[in-house]
Amino acid sequence: MSRAAWVAAALLLAAGACVDANIQLIGPARPSRPAGCNVEVIEKGQPAFEFTDVAVANISCARNRDRCLAELRKQACAVGADALYGFSERTESMYIHMTVTFAARN
Numbered sequence: 001m002s003r004a005a006w007v008a009a010a011l012l013l014a015a016g017a018c019v020d021a022n023i024q025l026i027g028p029a030r031p032s033r034p035a036g037c038n039v040e041v042i043e044k045g046q047p048a049f050e051f052t053d054v055a056v057a058n059i060s061c062a063r064n065r066d067r068c069l070a071e072l073r074k075q076a077c078a079v080g081a082d083a084l085y086g087f088s089e090r091t092e093s094m095y096i097h098m099t100v101t102f103a104a105r106n
Contacts (some may be wrong), residue, residue: 018062019071023079023102027054030080030104039076040083041069047083051103055079060097068098076102 040047057075061068072084081102088099 018064019059019067020061021057021059021071021075023055023057023075025055025079027052027104030054033077033080035074035077037077039073039081041073042083042085043087046085047103047105049082050106051083052106053101054081054104055102057098057100057102059100060095063094063096065096068096072098072100080104 055075057072059068059071061071076082076084079102082105083103084100085103086099086101090097
């Protein structure tokens with residue numbers, strides 16, 4: 001299965017859990033990291049290490065910000081990222097919408 005097909009399949013599974021995510025690869029392809037890998041969440045500012053942006057996510061979750069963050073961490077491992085940063089967040093009705101950048105250590 002190609003990397004794009006794998007990401008699309010993962011996103012379809014996520015959609016069934018009241019999470020709608022769109023992950024777009026923007027940097028060089030990287031190997032996936034193990035499920036449950038450590039992902040640094042940097043809500044303000046940028047990573048303190050040298051990095052390359054590898055993907056951007058737009059995600060929406062029903063009522064639960066922690067569910068959004070858990071899905072973002074899971075997708076970060078899948079695309080080989082070490083950190084999430086550049087958060088833009090808004091609430092609309094019962095949904096939380098986020099845009100986040102995925103970064104990988106150089």
